[in-house]
Amino acid sequence: MLVALTRHGAAQAATLARAWPDAHVCVAAKFADALSACGDRVRAYHGAFKDEVGALFAGYDQIVFFVSLGAVVRLIAPHLKSKDEDPGVLVIDDAGEFVIPVLSGHVGGANECALRIAEVLQAVPVLTTASDAVKTIPVDILGRELGWRVEAPKLNITRVSAHVVNGEPIAFVQEAGRLDWWTRPTPLPANIHCYDMLEEVDLDRYAAVLWVTRRPVADDLWQRLSERLVVYRPPLDPRPST
Missing domain, CATH: 3.40.50.11220 (Rossmann fold)
Structure with a gap:
């Protein structure tokens, strides 16, 4: 309107x-x-x-x-x-x-x-908006245009967003979903460290973890990371068009 x-x-x-x-x-x-x-x-x-x-x-x-x-x-x-x-x-x-x-x-x-x-x-x-101003990951809507669904308490999203825009070390773990999620013309910020599997990450080194996966998240992992974890659920990969 x-x-x-x-x-x-x-x-x-x-x-x-x-x-x-x-x-x-x-x-x-x-x-x-x-x-x-x-x-x-x-x-x-x-x-x-x-x-x-x-x-x-x-x-x-x-x-x-x-x-x-x-x-x-x-x-x-x-x-x-x-x-x-x-x-x-x-x-x-x-x-x-x-x-x-x-x-x-x-x-x-x-x-x-x-x-x-x-x-x-x-x-x-x-x-x-802070993530736009500093050209970094928008935690609350990351991958939305690709069909990703965020899975985390609102408090986690708020706290992790603050860690991201404040330039603290962030582990970004992508085990599923499309790889073209970063659409800004600028490079990924230096505080974002990318991994292919969660097992590769030393969780104590990072202020927060962004995890793109289809795996279930164990209760003890939510408890260990407390307010430092945000999970994204991408849709199943579409079939190739004919």
Whole structure:
């Protein structure tokens, strides 16, 4: 959903809507003429926009605001639940120069959405998520585009993410799944040490272990590593296409 509260914002939303034919647009009725080409994708509202926010949060995965960051923070604050439930929220400044993920950057996909928008608008994506800022492994969504499923308590994910972004030594053990999981143009950070089997790892040397496997994880291993282990479950390898 693209949200425009000003005439200038409506013009920018129209530009983005042309590039995204599936995107809907929410705009003040008095500025809806700028989006006439979008047809039934336009949701024109009357009255106070704050009354629209709840329905947008419930109905859309990504909400892109063409308005100031401060205004967005105040508008969405009463509707926040958790990063597992909230949609991705992004802000584009009035000049269309910067695209800022505000909410649910990783889990909600706002960071990825920001990169796509920035390409269309020739804008600068401003990613403040720690793993993006330091160009390292995003522990909570690693391999998501490859179908990997993360298996660990939330506390583990939080603690291990901190170890990763702080540059502490991390053992990355990959026993299954596709090898093209590292998609950044920069090399893998020096604090990430790769192994083919868990048995190769001296577990006492590392602040945390990221383990990509289909093997069961023994209870005593969870206990030994405590909050230092995150496991990823890749899907079965697909059959070759014919």
